[in-house]
Amino acid sequence: MADRSRSFTVRPLRMVAVAATGTLVAATLTACGSGSGDSKTTLVVAQWTNAAAVEQTKKYNQAFEQAHPDVEIKMQTAPTANNAWPTLQNSLLTSKRVDVLAQFAKSPSDFPPESTGIKVQGTATLIASKQFVDLSDQPFMKRFDPNQHVMEYKGGTYGVMTSAYVNNTGLFYKKDLLDKYGLKVPTTFDEFIDVLKTFKSKGKSGIFVAGKDGYQNIVWAGIVNQLLMEGKPAGEANSVYTKRAEQFYKGEQNWTDPLYKDASDRYQQIMKYIEPNASGVPAQTAPGVWASNKDDFPFFVDGSYDGNTIAQANPGLNFGFFAVPGTDDAAWNRPAIAPDLAWTVPVSSKQQKLALEYLDFITQKDNYAQWVKATGSLSTQPGVPTPNLKWTDWLSQNADKGYINASNPWTPADAAEVADGPQTQDNAPFGHKSWDKALSECANAYTASVKK
Numbered sequence: 001m002a003d004r005s006r007s008f009t010v011r012p013l014r015m016v017a018v019a020a021t022g023t024l025v026a027a028t029l030t031a032c033g034s035g036s037g038d039s040k041t042t043l044v045v046a047q048w049t050n051a052a053a054v055e056q057t058k059k060y061n062q063a064f065e066q067a068h069p070d071v072e073i074k075m076q077t078a079p080t081a082n083n084a085w086p087t088l089q090n091s092l093l094t095s096k097r098v099d100v101l102a103q104f105a106k107s108p109s110d111f112p113p114e115s116t117g118i119k120v121q122g123t124a125t126l127i128a129s130k131q132f133v134d135l136s137d138q139p140f141m142k143r144f145d146p147n148q149h150v151m152e153y154k155g156g157t158y159g160v161m162t163s164a165y166v167n168n169t170g171l172f173y174k175k176d177l178l179d180k181y182g183l184k185v186p187t188t189f190d191e192f193i194d195v196l197k198t199f200k201s202k203g204k205s206g207i208f209v210a211g212k213d214g215y216q217n218i219v220w221a222g223i224v225n226q227l228l229m230e231g232k233p234a235g236e237a238n239s240v241y242t243k244r245a246e247q248f249y250k251g252e253q254n255w256t257d258p259l260y261k262d263a264s265d266r267y268q269q270i271m272k273y274i275e276p277n278a279s280g281v282p283a284q285t286a287p288g289v290w291a292s293n294k295d296d297f298p299f300f301v302d303g304s305y306d307g308n309t310i311a312q313a314n315p316g317l318n319f320g321f322f323a324v325p326g327t328d329d330a331a332w333n334r335p336a337i338a339p340d341l342a343w344t345v346p347v348s349s350k351q352q353k354l355a356l357e358y359l360d361f362i363t364q365k366d367n368y369a370q371w372v373k374a375t376g377s378l379s380t381q382p383g384v385p386t387p388n389l390k391w392t393d394w395l396s397q398n399a400d401k402g403y404i405n406a407s408n409p410w411t412p413a414d415a416a417e418v419a420d421g422p423q424t425q426d427n428a429p430f431g432h433k434s435w436d437k438a439l440s441e442c443a444n445a446y447t448a449s450v451k452k
Contacts, residue, residue, distance in 0.1 A: 039070075043351050043358060046076040046092055047102035048085040053163070053341065056374040060362045067361075071354065086122075093131065096348040099355040101132075105150040105161045105339030109241035112410035116249055116450075121413060126344075127151065132158040133345040133352060140360045143368075147235045148380045148404060150339045159342035160359060162368065163377040166395065167303035167338040168405055169222035169323040172290070172310065176318045177204070177298040185322055185394065187330035189266055196273040199298055206273030208297035210286040216278070217424045218301050219270055219324055223263045225336040225406050226326030234334070234403035241407045248409035249450055255421060255442035264422070264435040266326060271429050279430050288313040303338070307391050308376050322394045335395070335402040337378060378402075415449030418442045 047057060054077055061073040076098070078088040092098035103123045111128065112118040120128055134156035135141055141160060151159035173185060178195075181202060186192035196206040209216050232240055247253035275281075275297060281289070290300040291314035300310075304321060311317070325333040343362075345355040361367065365383050372379045372387055378399050379386045386392065386399050411419050418441050425431055427438045 040072040041070060041351060041354065043071055043073045043100070043354055044076060044092070044098045045073055045100040045358070046089060046098050047341070049077050049079040050341075050375075052375045056371055057362075059370075060358075060367065063367075064358060064361055068354075093126075093346060093348065096346075096350070098346055099349040099351045100358055101344050101346055103151075103159055103342050103344050105159065105164075105342035107150045107241070107339060107404050107407055108152045108238045109245060109407040111153055112245065112249070116410060118249075118410045118412050118450075127153045127158045130156075130158075131347055133347055133349075133356075134158060135160060135345070135356075135359075138356060138359070140363045143363055143365070143381050143383065145380055145382050145400075147237075148337060148339075150404065151342050151344070159344040160363060161339055161342040161380055162363065162371060163341035163375060164337045164339055164380055165303050165305045165376075165378060166321075166323065166335040166399075166402070167305075168218050168225050169326070169334075169336045170218055170301065170303045170321070171324055172300040172302060172307070172319055172321050172391070174294065174298050174317070174319050176294070185320070186325050187333060188325050188328050190328060192325045193269055196270070196299075200273060205275040205297055207270070207299045207301060208275050208281070208286065208290045208293075209278050209301040210281045210283040211274070211278035211425075211430055212281055213283040214425050215283055215286070215301050216271065216274070216430065218303070220263065220267045220422065220424050221406070222324035222336065223266050223326035224260070225403075226324065226333055227259050227263055228406055229334070229336075229403055230327050230329065230332040234401065237403040237406075245407070245409045248446060251447065254446060255439045260421075260439055261436075263326075264439060267424075268428065268435060274429070291317050291319075304378070304395060305376060307389065311389070311391060319391050320394055321391055323398070335398060336405040337399075337402045338405045340377070409446065410450075411446065412449050416445040419445040419449045 045057065045061065047054065058075065061075060065071055065073055076088060076092065078084040089098070089101060092101070103126070106124050106127060110124050111120055126132060136155070136157045141157060144160065148161065148164065150161050151157055178184065181198060183195050183198060186195050199206045228240060228244065229237060244253060286300070287302065287306045287309045290297055291310045294314065294317055307321060310319060323333055323335045327333055343359055345352055345359070349355050362371070363381070365381070368381055369384045371377070372384060378395070382400075386396050388396050408420050417423065421442055422435070422438045427433045427435055
């Protein structure tokens, strides 16, 4: 089944670059336990195609097999494009031939109450129908940050999230360009606009963005995230998003409310400083193009997953990463953490005990540290620091202040696309639609969708 979850998050067509600084071998993984016997037990592990993550999983598999000589791991993968991954996981679940299954992580706020009549889809459907084992009482869950617990539903936890990235709120910057003009990384919205004005006065195009693939949405959604979470502890994120969804559904809030008008005003101010041809820039080549232009485009709108891609494109580039300063208070301009890969154990697994042992193994501190280094993911374990790479100084210092990325209001599957919020490719400056008109259309579409 396709995961048609609606989210502010841009889902780029990308291959995650390998962040490891050296070659990892299975022997370096922390192993425990042993096994014996003439016939081997098969453990089936399945995940979508992602070069770095798949290679690291293969290393886990090899080490686990070495520690359990009576176990053979069979790995299944498929790309997310062209419905290949949903088709594979459907087949594996239907035939009851998978023991450890990767899923795109879901937050509690993604689940509308049954009383709304709004049907969840994809991973949320599998969780709601209890097709995954509840991991709440598993000892390995204590290794993870409770503020980043996702895959929760009605008191249970149905997956362990091992990968997360900063997508919405994501901005890269060129350190040498800021230093050249005596500028510092902006920490508030007004500071950001002032820095952009300064660069414009020096003849520089302030912001590079892959407008052809809608990456400007990262700025819009980042500002919305910051405004929604302003003044609120990171641990309250899910309750904030759930309350918003409830208010949308009850007609107490909508896209024409002051917060979204404020966000649209801030977004439009920032968009005045994008490169002139942004609408023709594709996401696939944008990191390399930005990296090669060391004397222009001080800022680049993109998620943290592309940091190593940039570094590989121009090893000599001195750059960093920070969050969109969407509010006027520096303390609340924090990174929004986009949940990504979560491991589950289907209840149909014939090897549930072994599957849980496998999850315990790959989430051990030393083993998990190799995962975040190999994939470029933010760490979701307090005991494992996010890797210190040359561009992650701000991220390493601030990731623990981040919060789970905002979920959209509960929207029926058959609703018009604009019911989920503004489509930045249609609105100024990329399209011809004014933001006032866009927000009004979104509000009308949402109201109509829940009154059907």
